[in-house]
Amino acid sequence: MDGHNHGELDWVLVLAPYRKDAAFIELLLVEHGMNVRVCAKTDDLGEMLSQSPGVILATHESLTNETIDAVANHLSGQPNWSDLPIFLLLDRRAPQARIRAELEKRWPQARQMFFQRPVVSLELVSGIQSALLARLRQREVRDSFEREKELRFELNHRVKNILASVTSIFRMTRRGADTIDALTTDFEGRLGALANVHSAVFEQGGDTVALRGIVDLTLKPYSADTTKRFRIEGPELTLTREAGTTLALCLHELVTNAIKYGALSTVTGRISVIWEVSTSKQPILKLEWIEMGGPPVKEPSRTGYGTRYIRSALAAVFGERPVVTFDPKGLRCVVSGPLSNVVPKN
Amino acid sequence: MTEELITVLVVEDEVIIRMDISSALEAAGFRVLEAGNADEAITILHQSPDIQVLFTDIDMPGSMDGLKLAAAVRDRWPPIKIIITSGHRHMTDASLPVQGRFFRKPYQPVHIIKTVRELVLD
Numbered sequence: 447m448d449g450h451n452h453g454e455l456d457w458v459l460v461l462a463p464y465r466k467d468a469a470f471i472e473l474l475l476v477e478h479g480m481n482v483r484v485c486a487k488t489d490d491l492g493e494m495l496s497q498s499p500g501v502i503l504a505t506h507e508s509l510t511n512e513t514i515d516a517v518a519n520h521l522s523g524q525p526n527w528s529d530l531p532i533f534l535l536l537d538r539r540a541p542q543a544r545i546r547a548e549l550e551k552r553w554p555q556a557r558q559m560f561f562q563r564p565v566v567s568l569e570l571v572s573g574i575q576s577a578l579l580a581r582l583r584q585r586e587v588r589d590s591f592e593r594e595k596e597l598r599f600e601l602n603h604r605v606k607n608i609l610a611s612v613t614s615i616f617r618m619t620r621r622g623a624d625t626i627d628a629l630t631t632d633f634e635g636r637l638g639a640l641a642n643v644h645s646a647v648f649e650q651g652g653d654t655v656a657l658r659g660i661v662d663l664t665l666k667p668y669s670a671d672t673t674k675r676f677r678i679e680g681p682e683l684t685l686t687r688e689a690g691t692t693l694a695l696c697l698h699e700l701v702t703n704a705i706k707y708g709a710l711s712t713v714t715g716r717i718s719v720i721w722e723v724s725t726s727k728q729p730i731l732k733l734e735w736i737e738m739g740g741p742p743v744k745e746p747s748r749t750g751y752g753t754r755y756i757r758s759a760l761a762a763v764f765g766e767r768p769v770v771t772f773d774p775k776g777l778r779c780v781v782s783g784p785l786s787n788v789v790p791k792n
Numbered sequence: 793m794t795e796e797l798i799t800v801l802v803v804e805d806e807v808i809i810r811m812d813i814s815s816a817l818e819a820a821g822f823r824v825l826e827a828g829n830a831d832e833a834i835t836i837l838h839q840s841p842d843i844q845v846l847f848t849d850i851d852m853p854g855s856m857d858g859l860k861l862a863a864a865v866r867d868r869w870p871p872i873k874i875i876i877t878s879g880h881r882h883m884t885d886a887s888l889p890v891q892g893r894f895f896r897k898p899y900q901p902v903h904i905i906k907t908v909r910e911l912v913l914d
Contacts, residue, residue: 606879607806610898614812617901621815692807754815759807762828 455581457481458574459499461491461508462535471503478571480578488512495520500581501574503533506540506563514552521555527587531557531577533570538562612637622751632702639664639698643691654790655690657683661719664697668710675710680721683731689788692759693733699752700735700779708777709740715776729785731764737776745772763788798912799823799840803833803848803861813847816901822908830856834864843872845908849897850878859889866890873911875904 458480462468468484475482485494491513502517517532524530532553536542542560549558559577561570615636623629642663647655657680665676685693697719701710709715721733737743746753753770756779760768764783771778800822804810807828814824825840827833829852837843846865850858862874874892876883883894893907 610879611806611808613898614808618808618812618815621819751811754811755807758811758826762805762807 454498455500455585456578457483457499458501458503458578459494460484461502461504461513464505464507467505467507474567474571475503475574478575480574488516491516492519499530501531501533501577503535503574505535506537506545509534509545509549514549517556518552521553524555525588527584527591529557529580529584530555531559531580533574533577534558534560535563535565535570536560608640612640615640618751635698635702636695639695640691643694646694647687647690653687654684655687657685657690657693657721660685660690660694661697664694664701665717665719668701668705675716677716677718677720679718680733681723683721683723683785684790685788686790689763692763696756696759697735699756700777703752703777704737704740707741708743709737712740715740723785730782731785731788732780732782735777735779737778740776742774743772743777744774797821797823798844798908799825799842800845800847800908801825801827801833801836801840801843803827803830803846803852803858805829805849805852809849813901813904817847817905817908820905820908822905828852829854830858830861830864833861837865837869837872843869844912845873845875847875847877847904847908850876851880862888862890862892873908873914875907875911 458475460468460471460475460482462471462484463486468486472482472484483494483499485491488510495516504513504517521530534545534549536545542562546558546560557577559573561573616633619633619636620629623632643655643660646659646663647653650656650659658678661678665678669676701717704710704715704717709717715737716739718734718736718738720736721731724730724732756770757768760781764781765787766781766783768779768781771780798821800817802810802814802817802824804813804826805828810826810828814826817824825836825843827836830848831854833846833848846862848858848861852858856864858876858878862876865872865874874888874890875895876888876890876892877895877897877899879897882896885892885894888894893911895903895907
């Protein structure tokens with residue numbers, strides 16, 4: 447009987463058991479582009495109601511106790527956003543006032559509209575069309591409620607993750623710091639890097655961030671002087687939030703290390719940040735941080751937070767471990783891995 | 793390197809969290825191996841017969857979560873003691889599907905250090 451696929455709230459349920467009423471009504475509504483399902487047996491009513499009709503159209507003859515109960519039961523389970531319109535076609539000789547009073551009592555949650563038969567097609571069709579439009583608006587409201595719920599869960603999840611990360615960063619910074627001042631400076635710097643990349647991701651819509659933007663925001667505070675200390679080169683690339691965040695934190699560690707011990711600790715030092723994407727079938731992103739012109743570099747006696755973080759974090763994002771070289775001429779950090787690991791999938 | 797150095801395998805996909813607990817365990821005098829997911833952990837388990845304790849997060853991407861990893865360790869490396877953590881699942885030592893200890897995130901590294909010692913010296 448029913449070969450159509452109906453969505454939610456966008457179809458009319460017809461209850462019209464007398465003679466050919468259902469067929470006439472269906473024809474009229476279908477002619478006007480509406481989706482219609484006729485309930486031929488009262489036994490099927492519960493099942494059909496559970497599929498969320500947008501509008502119910504019921505004739506006088508359909509209003510048995512059983513039907514009224516089934517509809518009442520459906521109405522009592524309706525969520526707050528739902529306002530189900532029911533069109534009732536009554537005979538001129540029917541006890542209209544009594545039926546109205548009875549239905550007001552039994553279906554308090556429904557918006558009831560009464561038409562006297564014979565109905566004027568124009569009135570009935572435009573009434574139902576307008577009710578269906580209102581139902582689509584209600585469906586949008588429902589979807590935005592659900593979206594909001596999802597967002598709140600996601601937000602909770604992210605806040606928890608961020609707080610856990612900040613706690614860990616604090617504990618690790620404390621383990622590596624010799625004085626309270628050093629702890630404060632290092633911790634503020636790391637938190638600042640996290641905050642900056644968060645803002646950059648937010649400004650780009652929440653899920654991606656430009657690689658150049660990450661590099662610029664990390665190095666900008668140190669590019670103020672007139673000598674050109676940085677050479678930044680590479681194609682425009684959009685990274686995932688995770689990859690962008692990790693990269694920003696790594697660049698922060700590199701730049702603070704350069705200020706303390708490397709190229710930015712002298713006036714002549716320079717740093718190149720260069721990235722390129724191979725033209726192979728599965729493109730590889732290669733990113734290089736190269737310092738030069740600073741004091742001679744010595745391999746540190748113990749692995750600090752920065753180096754450890756860079757190694758672990760870049761390996762997790764790129765899928766390949768970075769190569770960190772303590773070249774006497776300047777520190778180098780080179781990492782490469784499949785581009786697909788760091789750019790959004792689509 | 794002494795004979796009695798305790799080796800712990802830390803399995804956690806969040807790099808910062810993993811580094812934090814790993815460096816705390818190292819500072820406590822343990823040898824630490826790190827894995828970012830269960831598959832990496834299995835590879836390390838095959839290569840390192842001296843692992844005495846597994847400390848794993850439950851919620852990780854990949855073919856196996858931390859509970860499946862713990863079950864695999866129980867079946868294939870039964871002497872290894874197991875500590876499990878999660879920020880999402882509410883479990884207890886008793887409700888774990890393997891014999892082990894459970895800590896809810898966020899945990900204090902000192903509690904993990906103490907538990908590693910208890911489990912190994914038990």
